[in-house]
Amino acid sequence: MKTMAFNEALREGLHEEMARDDSIFVIGEDVITHGGPYKVTEGVAERFPGRIFETPIAEAGIVGVGVGAALAGMRPVVELMYLDFVTCAMDEVVNQAAKMRYMSGGQGSVPMVIRLPCGVGRLLAAQHSQIMESWFMHVPGLQVVVPSTPADAKGLFKSAIRSPDPVMFFEYKRIYTSKGEVPDGEHLVPIGLADIKREGEDATIIAVGPMVEKSLEAAITLEDDGYDVEVVDPRSLSPLDTDTICSSVRKTGRAIVCGEDSAFAGAVSEIAAMIGENCFHDLKAPVARVGSPHVPMPFSAELVKHVVPSSESVVSAVQAVMN
Amino acid sequence: MKTMAFNEALREGLHEEMARDDSIFVIGEDVITHGGPYKVTEGVAERFPGRIFETPIAEAGIVGVGVGAALAGMRPVVELMYLDFVTCAMDEVVNQAAKMRYMSGGQGSVPMVIRLPCGVGRLLAAQHSQIMESWFMHVPGLQVVVPSTPADAKGLFKSAIRSPDPVMFFEYKRIYTSKGEVPDGEHLVPIGLADIKREGEDATIIAVGPMVEKSLEAAITLEDDGYDVEVVDPRSLSPLDTDTICSSVRKTGRAIVCGEDSAFAGAVSEIAAMIGENCFHDLKAPVARVGSPHVPMPFSAELVKHVVPSSESVVSAVQAVMN
Amino acid sequence: MDLSAEVCLKIYTDMWRIRLFEEEADRQTNLGNVVGTLHMYCGEEAVATGVCANLRDDDYVLGTHRSHGHCLAKGAKSDRMMAELWGKATGTCKGKGGSMHVADFSLNMLGANGIVGAGIGPTTGTALASKLRGTDQVSVCFFGDGAAARGTFHEAIAMGSLWTLPVVYVCENNGYQQWVPRENVAVVDSVADMAASYSIPGVSVDGQDVVEVYEAAGEAVKRAREGGGPTLLEARTYRFYGHSLGDEQQYRSSEEVDEWKENRDPIKLLAQFMRDRDWLSEKQDQTIQAEANAEINAATRFAEESPWPSADEVATDVVAPIQEVA
Amino acid sequence: MDLSAEVCLKIYTDMWRIRLFEEEADRQTNLGNVVGTLHMYCGEEAVATGVCANLRDDDYVLGTHRSHGHCLAKGAKSDRMMAELWGKATGTCKGKGGSMHVADFSLNMLGANGIVGAGIGPTTGTALASKLRGTDQVSVCFFGDGAAARGTFHEAIAMGSLWTLPVVYVCENNGYQQWVPRENVAVVDSVADMAASYSIPGVSVDGQDVVEVYEAAGEAVKRAREGGGPTLLEARTYRFYGHSLGDEQQYRSSEEVDEWKENRDPIKLLAQFMRDRDWLSEKQDQTIQAEANAEINAATRFAEESPWPSADEVATDVVAPIQEVA
Numbered sequence A, B: 001m002k003t004m005a006f007n008e009a010l011r012e013g014l015h016e017e018m019a020r021d022d023s024i025f026v027i028g029e030d031v032i033t034h035g036g037p038y039k040v041t042e043g044v045a046e047r048f049p050g051r052i053f054e055t056p057i058a059e060a061g062i063v064g065v066g067v068g069a070a071l072a073g074m075r076p077v078v079e080l081m082y083l084d085f086v087t088c089a090m091d092e093v094v095n096q097a098a099k100m101r102y103m104s105g106g107q108g109s110v111p112m113v114i115r116l117p118c119g120v121g122r123l124l125a126a127q128h129s130q131i132m133e134s135w136f137m138h139v140p141g142l143q144v145v146v147p148s149t150p151a152d153a154k155g156l157f158k159s160a161i162r163s164p165d166p167v168m169f170f171e172y173k174r175i176y177t178s179k180g181e182v183p184d185g186e187h188l189v190p191i192g193l194a195d196i197k198r199e200g201e202d203a204t205i206i207a208v209g210p211m212v213e214k215s216l217e218a219a220i221t222l223e224d225d226g227y228d229v230e231v232v233d234p235r236s237l238s239p240l241d242t243d244t245i246c247s248s249v250r251k252t253g254r255a256i257v258c259g260e261d262s263a264f265a266g267a268v269s270e271i272a273a274m275i276g277e278n279c280f281h282d283l284k285a286p287v288a289r290v291g292s293p294h295v296p297m298p299f300s301a302e303l304v305k306h307v308v309p310s311s312e313s314v315v316s317a318v319q320a321v322m323n
Numbered sequence C, D: 001m002d003l004s005a006e007v008c009l010k011i012y013t014d015m016w017r018i019r020l021f022e023e024e025a026d027r028q029t030n031l032g033n034v035v036g037t038l039h040m041y042c043g044e045e046a047v048a049t050g051v052c053a054n055l056r057d058d059d060y061v062l063g064t065h066r067s068h069g070h071c072l073a074k075g076a077k078s079d080r081m082m083a084e085l086w087g088k089a090t091g092t093c094k095g096k097g098g099s100m101h102v103a104d105f106s107l108n109m110l111g112a113n114g115i116v117g118a119g120i121g122p123t124t125g126t127a128l129a130s131k132l133r134g135t136d137q138v139s140v141c142f143f144g145d146g147a148a149a150r151g152t153f154h155e156a157i158a159m160g161s162l163w164t165l166p167v168v169y170v171c172e173n174n175g176y177q178q179w180v181p182r183e184n185v186a187v188v189d190s191v192a193d194m195a196a197s198y199s200i201p202g203v204s205v206d207g208q209d210v211v212e213v214y215e216a217a218g219e220a221v222k223r224a225r226e227g228g229g230p231t232l233l234e235a236r237t238y239r240f241y242g243h244s245l246g247d248e249q250q251y252r253s254s255e256e257v258d259e260w261k262e263n264r265d266p267i268k269l270l271a272q273f274m275r276d277r278d279w280l281s282e283k284q285d286q287t288i289q290a291e292a293n294a295e296i297n298a299a300t301r302f303a304e305e306s307p308w309p310s311a312d313e314v315a316t317d318v319v320a321p322i323q324e325v326a
Ligand SMILES: Cc1ncc(C[n+]2csc(CCOP(=O)(O)OP(=O)(O)O)c2C)c(N)n1
Pocket: B029, B057, B058, B059, B081, B085, B088, C065, C066, C114, C115, C116, C117, C143, C144, C145, C146, C147, C148, C172, C174, C176, C177, C178, C243
């Protein structure tokens, strides 16, 4: 196993897949210069010349071109510089990419990955910090993938590139440089399979993206209270591995669903509602949600710290549920 | 009280408000010719010349113009011909209209109504039948309003026009011609207040948009089973009147949340999660969700009937919860 | 690109197939068999046929909400298209798409589209795919004059030009954007004039005259196929019916419509052109129309006799059945 | 629109205020006091100042991600702007916006914008508001050359033209779209050339020469104010710093940058212009710079001494506190 950063794991996955399959190409803004904004596309221009396109600022055009290329059998890996800019290409994502297979009665398909750097990173305020996983969960035809570790990043990215259908690939900007071990050799993580990041008996934390790490920290703190919590990482939000989540909740009888995004009508709401529906008779306490308050991301560091949920918020939520 | 159709109620509300306040104007595609696609803007061009703009096909431009006009103190009423086309203007809605007040530290505001004809009407398939209320619920700064009767349509529309902040105004196409009584004189319904459309003791149906009518039908059917159900119409999804909903659920101990949109990560999921959180100890059964399956809207009438939830689906869901 | 008698006959036949297909679809709507809506292409047949006569089977075509003509001209079968309009299981899209989504991927006709201007980016993408694969396939995008106002037009055509892609952007300028005359909502008369913003040739032709369309499209397709990059081709045309079913057409006079039907019908004009050259006898003409008519009648029978999609079709084709990950 | 000595002095002063404000903000970033990122306007000062010198207080201005200059030129106070960059409660936006959202609504400077090209539609909207109210206010939108690729450019300018709105679309063409030279991603050299697609005048000027900018903007503002409709005004300019903080600028040579700083610095050029006319003595020059310097130092002190926003500010300004329904 090698230790590498999250963005390095993505880069390695991209290079491996591009070497394997000629139909893969990269398209996005500034993806060549400086190795791309997040260095994920570094080296692609040199190693795979002609298979990476630096575009005008035209998100609708970029995703639209991706849709067409995918319909014609290519596998575009589209980078949007910030998740927030997907708002400029929602028709292409929602009405074209997602629905093409269905509307054509299965004749066409759109094997395209859209990379979505998201969440708060450097302090860039309301238009550069959004997440919005739930938007895409709500759209049939899209897969929504959210890795939390370098190993999952690589394994899920490779699966996403091979998927015959469009994948919205969420990359939390703040964890690009976080490190972890990545299995050597071909490493694939199937889309639709949750991962139990820590086993425990007393409560189940379902944690999305960077909340996994914070939940694992919380779990250690909670040991002091004598609580042994399980941490489940769904890894993909659509399809959602309801089996793994529900088995865990049935075992522990308690569920705390944690995401960085605003909780109201967010990913955590779907998961909480689903648990309420399926595990009602096993629940010893209400299903709790941990997420941001329903506000745009402010700029000032002094305000941001009250918005983004912390490891402590997870601890408090678990404690509340245990009492 | 006069009896009028849903679209007539909207038209009457629009005319009243435009007569009252010079800063209101209408902008959208084909809003003059034929009285607009839904006849809601009929007569405006004649009665308020110069205050209605028929635009090129340019949703991003239309909403963008609306944002600027609103920032400059006007009150645009924007019509998007189909909800589905809001995908062409999501930056304008989400990053501009919704966040302007916050990003400017309260200096600016966007008093704009965006009218969103939605849902299945004539059979027009996947790109002309969407709803997506939950997308906008998830965006802080937006209000999400969903009238189910002509009276609510008029009263909420007038409140929406007067609101100092942007309102996403959902109009289910299929109920434009449905009729109902509308109070005479000035009729305003505040945004953020749910309405109990029917009182009952045994279970609470929370029903959105056209599901209200279907739930009221279901309630009559359910009388035969000896069930006396309450029907709560949230009327606005953001802000959500959690008090009214929770009081009802605490009283009945059972909740069935119904919407026409696909349930997965939909409006019904937020409401179900919220009830699970707040009413856990009063619940005698899991909170049920009724909505569309997670598929794009098909074209064939033979398929559509399996997608859109019916009064019978509500009946079954209530029966399941009662057992 | 001189138009031969043979090509003329093929085009003439296709024009009749389109005209009769739509008139039949309209009739079936009145009978309640075709539901939803129809955007009739009648009057604009010279554009689809004139352009597609220059295309190979493996060239890509993407359409609009008004695409019956584009599909038929690209070679789609009328019976499966008619079944699609009925919502039958045998439709081109298994009844899941309907009129606004008719498509035949086996012919690289990648579909009508319900969102105005939404095909321009994807067509640029199919062209990019051909370039990446090193084939000489050409991609053609049809769109209306109204669509030229959309940001997708601006964003995608610039990319087509930037990467010198093999694509022809065909604007069907029928003078109306739904219920509004173009002059009320547009600030340039000719869409072709906008080509300068993208450093590509812009050509405007009489869209009722299939000879003009055929020749201009031929040039553009040749240019694209030979690596010369995109062309913006505008065809000035007219629709004989309302924008979609039920349109009362308050926005134009019946005199205007009659004038176009009488003197600017592309089928009549082509017939005259052929007769002038002795390329079309009275007899041939009757045979062509009779055969087209028979084909369309058969299409209706096919649609009528076809089964409805089964309930489980609701949930198929959302994503691939098995996620072939490895 | 001849440029008077008085206006020159005002512009010259504002250029220094912008230059020193940004250099100070950069310094405060290195000290860790200003966080997030900065898109430095240094080098482009002639555009904001030359345009805004033609505007009234009640005229509307909308900016970009690179808008410190637009704000200061419109009259915003440097102390409150600096406080905004620190994230302090006294900032123009109470610390909620930061560099990419600085705004001063009291001056109708409706804000920087983090989304490229997002201001073009709203500026068309403020212009529509003025027209509807019958005022003679002019609206000005600044945007970069990269933004001209966006669909919003195409959609909104067409509407500005269609309704003959009082708006000036000012493209700051600095030759780079983030880290990419314009020629790698654009198919027309001059953004002004695209004006033809919207039937409005397109004018291109040397954006380092404030005299040229001032005069061309003066024409455009006059035209807008008198009901003549929009102008697309392109100013060819250059940014002296990287795209945003931390940019290693691999995509351009330091020679190129030095050349511009040396010979094309708008402040130096204006100083020379004024000296040539005896409009600027050595002494005056020193005073102007010293005063600007003092202003900016005071701004930093103001920012430093200002309180942080309180935690409850997180949840205010999302929507109006009381829904004034009736
Ligand atoms: C993005 C979008 N906006 C609006 C519509 C509604 N609509 C459908 S067709 C049409 C008019 C299209 O005009 P044009 O592009 O000229 O094509 P034509 O109908 O004349 O063939 C409109 C406004 C749509 N389908 N998509």
